[in-house]
Amino acid sequence: MRFLIIPDKFKGSLTSEEVYHAIKKGAEQVYENAYFHFVKASDGGDGFLEAIRTYRNCSEITMQTLDPLGRKITSKYLYDVQNTSAYIELANSSGMELLNSSERNPFLTSTYGTGQQIRDAITKGAKEIYVGLGGSATNDGGIGIAHAMGFEFMDRKDSPLKPIGKNLKQIHDISKSKTFLNVSKVQIFAINDVKNPLSGKDGAAFVYGPQKGADADMVEELDEGLKNLAAVLKDKSNIYYAELPGSGAAGGVGFGLKSFLNAEYLSGIDFILEISGVRDKLENQSFDYLITGEGKIDAQTLSGKLIQGVMGLAKEYNIPVLAVCGKLDVNLNELTEQGVQDVIEIRDIDKSLEFNMRNAKILLEEKMKQYFKKLL
Missing domain, CATH: 3.40.50.10350 (Glycerate kinase; domain 1)
Structure with missing residues (x-):
């Protein structure tokens, strides 16, 4: 047998x-x-780095980042020097497992720490970055990552907004700061296996928000915030990926990676099966x-x-x-x-x-x- x-x-x-x-x-x-x-597999969520390590000769990069609530932690990602490729597991800096149950609140959490890892990999020379999505504690539409890359989010009074879920509804304008890092020569891949759009009843907030600590009112507000983010991007940059299957992954990080960093969506299991x-x-x-x-x-x-x-x-x-x-x-x-x-x-x-x-x-x-x- x-x-x-x-x-x-x-x-x-x-x-x-x-x-x-x-x-x-x-x-x-x-x-x-x-x-x-x-076959050691992962759909892009928890365990993504361990699966990659099985099939790729990578070095482990440790660095200080911020957890979903902005506290300093030590996190890691993998770097393949020969192929100038980096592999990042979103849950490593922005994951639910980093918070205890009483701390879980997608109004207050951010993916900024994952953005720090992406930025670090680019400065080390990475030309391809694979970001495994899943297990996130966030519903910020990826604005935390974008902020770490140098994007600024402003309200109607032109005051800067902290990149967290509850501020999505307040975004009125988006600009690039002095710390903006150009990623035009870097290919980002969003690795995930969910098909959810960004918003609506099948979107990030309604489907995944409750397990991240959101009550019914919070889910409604987060969903409105994600719709607002998509509308502002469409108005300012003529970018609209909200309905693309997978945009709702990891609290909208799929959408954020594609909108701000021109990421390509890849099926997590197909990717792992290929490299295995x-x-x-x-x-x-x-x-x-x-x-x-x-x-x-x-x-x-x-x-x-x-x-x-x-x-x-x-x-x-x-x-x-x-x-x-x-x-x-x-x-x-x-x-x-x-x-x-x-x-x-x-x-x-x-x-x-x-x-x-x-x-x-x-x-x-x-x-x-x-x-x-x-x-x-």
Whole structure:
């Protein structure tokens, strides 16, 4: 039996490597001579740098930046000197995991720290910069990044505005300061796998704002702010990317990177699958199963997340797909219609969430063993 394993992490419980080892250990108890090939993947969110490090010979650059609330932290990014390419994980400076639950407030957070990393990479000679989006604590439309690059945002009284979510509605004009850094000779790539537009009911604020700490009134105001930012850019620069799928990624950072830095959108999972060389392997080897998964499979899974990209790969090479998850929160038919042969939910429904997360490795291993035993 031959297995190709491309899982996402089980957030807060297992890394993708731990998911892989649990799947492998469970399957080996049924198939002694099984072959396993693991692809460390990321859709551009948490774990993006670790996935890149697996396939690229990069140096780690550490530097002082600001966290989402403007506090000094030490952050990192990767730099490939030979190819003058930098890889930045937005969550490293602007991520939700940098804040405790009481601090999460997209009115007050900013992506300025990520902009500091982009600026640093450019000054070090980077000609291509890949920014992995995901896990952000922000809903600033990318104005924090833009401010770090030298853009200024003013209100109707021509007073400068702090680049945070609650000020989006106040933006009346945009200019370039003395610190503006020209990026015309640098190609920026926004790596993400969400398809949300910038604003509206499917946009950044409404879909992702609540999980970042926004209440209903805040969501409405943030959405209006994002619409205002798009309108000002259209009026001042004739730039309008608000409806482009992916512009709502990371609280509108996709939109900001494209509008201010002329970024190109790339699918995170397609990008990782390309540099991993997995397609070359599939051209020369066959597999009985492709196993993927994440902690919770829900509606967002089918909106461009890692699993959907993996399902596309399996369909391309006609490999049966098994999906594993801690909790299945979408109709199984929606997955089988897209090519998933079966979903293996590992949680013990009689136990607490804390128990299931703490014991995810054992539960996953046991469920894999049970599943494959039934196939004999």
